[in-house]
Amino acid sequence: MRSFKLGMTLIAAAIVVGCGGDGSDSGVNNTLARGALVANPPSRVPAPQADGTTGPTLQPSAFAQMLDTARPGTTLVTGVPKCGISTYHMKYGTLGGAGEATDATGAIMVPSGTDPACSGPRPVLLYAHGTTTDKAFNMANLRDNAEASMVAATYAAQGFIVIAPNYAGYDGSSLSYHPYLNAEQQANDMVDGLRAARKAFPNIAASDSGKLLIAGYSQGGYVAMATQRAMQTTYASEFKVTALAGLSGPYALALLGDAVFGGRPNAGGTIFLPMITTSWQKSYGGVYGAPSDVYESNYASGIESLLPSTSSINSLFAAGKLPQLALFAQDSLPQAPGFAAFFGAGNLVKTSYRNQYLADAAANPCSVDPATPLACAPANPFRKAGIKNDLRNYVPNVPVMLCGGNADPTVFFASTQAAQGYFLAKGMPAAALTVLDVDTAATGPTDPFAAAKAGFAQAKTATINAATAAGANPAAAVAAAYHGSLVAPFCSAAARGYFQTVLAQ
Numbered sequence: 001m002r003s004f005k006l007g008m009t010l011i012a013a014a015i016v017v018g019c020g021g022d023g024s025d026s027g028v029n030n031t032l033a034r035g036a037l038v039a040n041p042p043s044r045v046p047a048p049q050a051d052g053t054t055g056p057t058l059q060p061s062a063f064a065q066m067l068d069t070a071r072p073g074t075t076l077v078t079g080v081p082k083c084g085i086s087t088y089h090m091k092y093g094t095l096g097g098a099g100e101a102t103d104a105t106g107a108i109m110v111p112s113g114t115d116p117a118c119s120g121p122r123p124v125l126l127y128a129h130g131t132t133t134d135k136a137f138n139m140a141n142l143r144d145n146a147e148a149s150m151v152a153a154t155y156a157a158q159g160f161i162v163i164a165p166n167y168a169g170y171d172g173s174s175l176s177y178h179p180y181l182n183a184e185q186q187a188n189d190m191v192d193g194l195r196a197a198r199k200a201f202p203n204i205a206a207s208d209s210g211k212l213l214i215a216g217y218s219q220g221g222y223v224a225m226a227t228q229r230a231m232q233t234t235y236a237s238e239f240k241v242t243a244l245a246g247l248s249g250p251y252a253l254a255l256l257g258d259a260v261f262g263g264r265p266n267a268g269g270t271i272f273l274p275m276i277t278t279s280w281q282k283s284y285g286g287v288y289g290a291p292s293d294v295y296e297s298n299y300a301s302g303i304e305s306l307l308p309s310t311s312s313i314n315s316l317f318a319a320g321k322l323p324q325l326a327l328f329a330q331d332s333l334p335q336a337p338g339f340a341a342f343f344g345a346g347n348l349v350k351t352s353y354r355n356q357y358l359a360d361a362a363a364n365p366c367s368v369d370p371a372t373p374l375a376c377a378p379a380n381p382f383r384k385a386g387i388k389n390d391l392r393n394y395v396p397n398v399p400v401m402l403c404g405g406n407a408d409p410t411v412f413f414a415s416t417q418a419a420q421g422y423f424l425a426k427g428m429p430a431a432a433l434t435v436l437d438v439d440t441a442a443t444g445p446t447d448p449f450a451a452a453k454a455g456f457a458q459a460k461t462a463t464i465n466a467a468t469a470a471g472a473n474p475a476a477a478v479a480a481a482y483h484g485s486l487v488a489p490f491c492s493a494a495a496r497g498y499f500q501t502v503l504a505q
Contacts, residue, residue, distance in 0.1 A: 032093040034192050037197075038090070038103065047086070075153070082117050083112060083115060083157050086205075087140055087152070090196055096282075100175075104165060104168040104175075105165075105170070105172045106166050108197050122207060124160070125499075126224075126227065127214075130147060130216070131268075133275075135308040137170045137171060138171045139151070150488070150489060154489075155496060165189055167186065181222060181279060182283050188230070211242045212242055215495050216247065217488055217491065217492065222246070222249040224247075225244065226391060232397055243401070246403075247492065248411045248483065248487055251416070253391075254366050259412065261357045264336045266409060266410055270323050270325065295350065296348065298320065306322070327349055330345060370421040395427065403437075404416045405486070405491075408487060411483060416435065417435075434498060438452050438453055442454065448501075451493075455493075456490045459490075
C-alpha cells in the first residue's frame with residue numbers, strides 16, 4: 001500500500017512549488033461545503049524553463065530532458081512528453097471519516113501545446129495516490145513527489161487532464177487524522193475533489209471532453225475502485241465513468257486482514273495496521289476501548305496521532321515509535337513459512353489482541369466462497385470494519401483493468417485475484433475485465449502488454465545485478481523494490497495504454 005518510490009528524485013532541482021496565485025482575482029469560498037473550491041482560480045505552480053528560469057508551463061522538451069537525466073530511459077516507460085503541463089494546487093471542502101465537515105487539497109494538471117493530443121477537449125483522469133506517512137504529501141509538488149512526477153509524465157504530458165486529490169489529513173487539510181482505507185470517505189473525498197476541480201476548469205483553460213477515467217496505485221488502486229463504486233451506486237446521476245484501472249490495490253480487505261493475522265504479514269505492516277486501526281476507530285468507534293488493547297505498552301501512547309507524520313518513517317523507527325518489522329511477538333502462533341521476519345522482540349501488536357482476532361476468524365470464517373466472500377458475520381470489531389470496507393460487494397458496470405505483480409510482498413496479488421474471481425462469479429462479462437500480472441512472460445507477439453512485461457523483467461534483472469555487484473542479497477533487493485519501484489511504473493504505463501484503447505472504441 002506504499003506510494004511510489006521510484007529510486008530517483010524526478011526533476012529534483014527544477015520545479016518549485018508555488019504557494020500563491022493571482023490572489024487579487026481569486027474568488028474565495030470558505031464554507032467547506034462538499035465540493036466547494038476554496039479559491040477559484042486555484043494557485044498556479046511555477047514550472048522550469050529551458051533557460052533555468054521558471055514560468056507558467058512545464059514544456060515537454062524540458063520535462064523529457066529532466067526525466068531522462070534523473071534516470072536514463074524513464075521516457076521509454078512513461079512515453080516522451082508531448083504536451084506542456086500547467087499545474088494548480090487547490091483546496092476543497094469534503095467530509096471526514098465520521099461525516100464531519102473538513103477540507104482537503106489536491107493537484108490539477110492541464111496539458112497544452114501544438115500536438116493534437118494536447119489541445120481541444122481532453123479526457124479527465126481522476127487519480128488516487130498510494131500510501132504515504134508524509135503529512136506534507138502533495139501531488140502538486142512535482143519537485144519532491146516521485147508519484148506526482150510519474151503521473152504527470154504518464155498522463156498529463158500525454159494529453160490527459162489530471163485531478164489528483166491529496167486526501168483529507170494530508171498537506172493543508174485541517175483534519176487531524178487520515179481516514180485510511182475507509183471506502184465511503186475516500187470515495188467522497190475523490191468525488192469532492194473532482195467537483196471542485198471542475199469549478200476551476202473555465203478559469204484554467206481546461207476543456208473537458210466528457211470522458212472520465214479513474215486510476216490509482218496501491219492504496220490508490222483501492223480508492224479508485226471505491227470511487228467508481230460510489231459513482232455507480234450513489235452518484236450515478238452526476239457522473240458517468242468511462243473506465244477504471246485499479247493497480248496493486250487491497251480491494252479484498254477482509255481477505256488481507258485474515259492473511260496478516262493468520263501468520264502472513266505484509267511488508268510495511270507495522271505502518272499500515274496503525275493507519276487502518278486509527279482510521280476505523282475515528283470513523284466508526286468501537287474498534288478498541290483504548291490503544292493499549294491493541295498495542296504493546298511502549299507503542300500505545302500517542303499512536304493514534306502518529307501517522308501521517310511530519311517526521312520521516314525512518315526517524316520514527318529510530319525513535320522507537322514503531323518497530324520496523326516485528327508486527328507480532330516471536331512466540332505468537334501461527335507463523336507461515338517465510339514470514340519469520342515479522343515475528344520478534346519489540347513487537348507492535350499484543351498477542352492477546354491477535355488471539356482474539358484469530359478466535360473470531362475460526363468461529364466466523366469469511367472469503368470461503370469466491371461468489372459470496374462477505375457472507376459471514378464476524379464479531380471482532382476490526383474484522384467487522386474489514387467486511388464493511390471490502391469492495392467485493394458490487395460489480396463494476398464499466399471496463400476495468402486490474403494490474404499487479406504476483407510476488408508483491410506489500411499488497412498481495414491474491415487481492416487482485418479475489419476481486420477478479422468475485423466480479424466474474426457475479427456475471428461481469430470477461431471482455432469487460434482485463435487482469436495483468438506484469439511479472440509474467442508475454443503470451444505471444446499479439447500480447448498488448450508485452451512491453452510492460454518486458455520492461456518489468458529488465459528492471460527486475462537490473463535490481464538483481466546491482467545487488468549482486470554491491471554484495472547484497474538479490475532476493476531481498478527485489479522484495480524491497482517490488483511494490484513501489486518495480487511494479488508501479490509498468491502498471492501505470494499499461495493502464496494508460498488500456499485507457500487509450502477504451503477511448504478509441
